[in-house]
Amino acid sequence: xxxxxxLLLAIFCLIPPVVAQALLKHEEKEGDPDQLGGDAS
Amino acid sequence: xxxxxxxxxxxxxLGIGLWCSRKITSDEDYLMGGFKFGKxxxxxxxxxxxxxxxxxxxxxGLIYRTxxxxxWMPMAWALGSAFGPIIAVRFRRVRVLSPSEFFYKRFNxxxxxxxxxxxTIIALLFNMVVQITAMGLVWNLATGRSMTExxxxxxxxxxxxxxxxxxxxxxxxxxxxCAVFLIMTAIAVFVVISKVGGIGExxxxxxxxxxxxxxxxVANTQGSMLKLLGSYTAIGLFFQFxxxxxxxxxxxxxxxxxQAAKNMRTTLSTYKYAxxxxxxxxxxxxxxxxxxxxxxxxxxxxxxxxxxxxxxxxTYTPPIVAGLFFAGLxxxxxxxxxxxxxMITASATDxxxxxxxxDKEYDQKKLTLFSRCVIIAVGIIEFFMASNNGAFIMDVAGxxxxxxxxxxxxxxxxxxxxxxxxxxxxxxxxxxGSATFIIWQLLIKNGxxxxxxxxxxxxxxxxxVLVGIILMWLVSHLTKPMDEKFWKPYLER
Numbered sequence: 001x002x003x004x005x006x007l008l009l010a011i012f013c014l015i016p017p018v019v020a021q022a023l024l025k026h027e028e029k030e031g032d033p034d035q036l037g038g039d040a041s
Numbered sequence: 042x043x044x045x046x047x048x049x050x051x052x053x054x055l056g057i058g059l060w061c062s063r064k065i066t067s068d069e070d071y072l073m074g075g076f077k078f079g080k081x082x083x084x085x086x087x088x089x090x091x092x093x094x095x096x097x098x099x100x101x102g103l104i105y106r107t108x109x110x111x112x113w114m115p116m117a118w119a120l121g122s123a124f125g126p127i128i129a130v131r132f133r134r135v136r137v138l139s140p141s142e143f144f145y146k147r148f149n150x151x152x153x154x155x156x157x158x159x160x161t162i163i164a165l166l167f168n169m170v171v172q173i174t175a176m177g178l179v180w181n182l183a184t185g186r187s188m189t190e191x192x193x194x195x196x197x198x199x200x201x202x203x204x205x206x207x208x209x210x211x212x213x214x215x216x217x218x219c220a221v222f223l224i225m226t227a228i229a230v231f232v233v234i235s236k237v238g239g240i241g242e243x244x245x246x247x248x249x250x251x252x253x254x255x256x257x258x259v260a261n262t263q264g265s266m267l268k269l270l271g272s273y274t275a276i277g278l279f280f281q282f283x284x285x286x287x288x289x290x291x292x293x294x295x296x297x298x299x300q301a302a303k304n305m306r307t308t309l310s311t312y313k314y315a316x317x318x319x320x321x322x323x324x325x326x327x328x329x330x331x332x333x334x335x336x337x338x339x340x341x342x343x344x345x346x347x348x349x350x351x352x353x354x355x356t357y358t359p360p361i362v363a364g365l366f367f368a369g370l371x372x373x374x375x376x377x378x379x380x381x382x383x384m385i386t387a388s389a390t391d392x393x394x395x396x397x398x399x400d401k402e403y404d405q406k407k408l409t410l411f412s413r414c415v416i417i418a419v420g421i422i423e424f425f426m427a428s429n430n431g432a433f434i435m436d437v438a439g440x441x442x443x444x445x446x447x448x449x450x451x452x453x454x455x456x457x458x459x460x461x462x463x464x465x466x467x468x469x470x471x472x473x474g475s476a477t478f479i480i481w482q483l484l485i486k487n488g489x490x491x492x493x494x495x496x497x498x499x500x501x502x503x504x505x506v507l508v509g510i511i512l513m514w515l516v517s518h519l520t521k522p523m524d525e526k527f528w529k530p531y532l533e534r
Contacts, residue, residue: 001267002244002331005109006324012116013320020126020312027130027305031534 104330110271
């Protein structure tokens with residue numbers, strides 16, 4: 001059963017990185033993620 | 042030896058604070074580090090802020106008591122944190138010095154800005170009491186000296202380095218503190234595995250445990266340590282996700298860090314690196330909690346099960362390693378506290394600017410001086426709150442995530458993703474949600490919702506978040522949308 005909880009932990013903890021990566025890809029297509037951002041860009 | 046290690050560690054933190062103070066030339070530097078942090082400092086500070094002393098005490102203690110199911114809470118936080126990048130990607134499009142300033146820039150309401158700042162100040166003041174109390178307890182356990190002495194040392198050191206170095210010091214001390222507690226987690230995992238005789242052995246022996254975790258507590262039944270849901274029911278777990286999630290994704294400290302990174306790539310990468318590291322940390326803590334139970338099936342009389350990790354270090358490692366662990370525990374508390382201090386300061390600056398005229402030109406040196414005075418004031422208030430921590434303070438501290446979730450999460454998501462979101466909808470969300478929380482709480486307390494009934498099992502904060510979402514959507518569709526100059530910078534490029 002410990003493998004199930006480890007797997008669940010890994011899956012849940014991977015959600016923020018997956019979302020961040022998808023948004024980064026989108027930013028690379030639509031804008032420039034290396035810009036300073038905000039009013040200062 | 043333990044005391045010596047802790048003192049050296051504290052001196053290092055002070056040194057970093059003084060070194061960082063040379064970089065401060067404006068209030069923007071003091072509160073945001075000049076908006077120039079790269080991936081290493083951002084990941085370090087995110088992790089250190091995320092990880093409080095409670096993760097090593099209460100978090101591991103819960104696994105020790107209830108088994109593998111004690112790891113559900115980090116999953117709720119992970120799910121809530123997935124909203125972080127979704128918020129960040131648009132929140133960063135307009136530069137702000139504090140999350141409450143967003144309320145003014147997006148909803149054109151100074152009153153909402155002040156409410157956002159006040160909610161931040163109140164929630165974080167109460168939340169910090171828990172960290173400071175943990176600091177006192179750790180000091181007492183590590184050195185055998187008084188808890189009050191621990192409170193004073195912890196608060197004074199944190200005030201000093203934050204006072205001198207502002208957000209720069211917070212971030213760079215966080216990086217060191219993060220490294221310390223990652224190493225300590227790895228050592229704890231290694232110690233537990235080697236003492237029990239392997240990972241498989243830990244879990245197979247845990248299945249046989251039928252003792253009580255603490256003297257006088259209810260004993261576990263055989264096999265309960267490996268129950269997937271642990272002590273939760275399915276519905277209880279659902280509402281825990283609803284309570285814990287939103288607050289985690291939109292806590293002002295993280296919003297501040299989204300802004301402080303040097304660019305969007307850095308902000309988004311922080312979530313990638315931090316959460317991959319957290320997978321190993323949380324699996325590691327699961328092993329430590331369950332393995333600790335196998336090694337010490339029942340805590341010594343008078344000792345809470347929350348102290349299992351310190352007990353593992355003092356029992357099975359040399360004093361220098363135990364000293365570093367206690368320093369790491371203090372580090373975890375200090376890093377959560379310093380972030381809250383800077384966030385409270387940013388919110389207080391926000392209120393000051395609204396009261397004295399937001400469009401006025403301010404002398405940067407005077408603003409920095411004001412910020413430093415607030416840091417000292419917060420430290421003094423915290424010391425007294427922690428010295429007299431009654432049930433009321435602990436109750437409010439427990440709700441602080443919810444307060445912040447209610448104030449920021451729903452208005453932020455709608456404000457960043459819906460053209461229709463406006464000030465009226467935000468007021469409806471915050472006031473309606475707060476009223477729901479208070480009324481639901483009263484109905485449970487005075488017995489209108491019978492104990493054990495379905496309504497009584499629904500947590501007030503979960504209901505408040507649900508009502509907040511419904512009201513925000515409803516009112517934003519029933520009232521006039523705002524002029525496009527307010528939503529366009531966020532919703533369109």
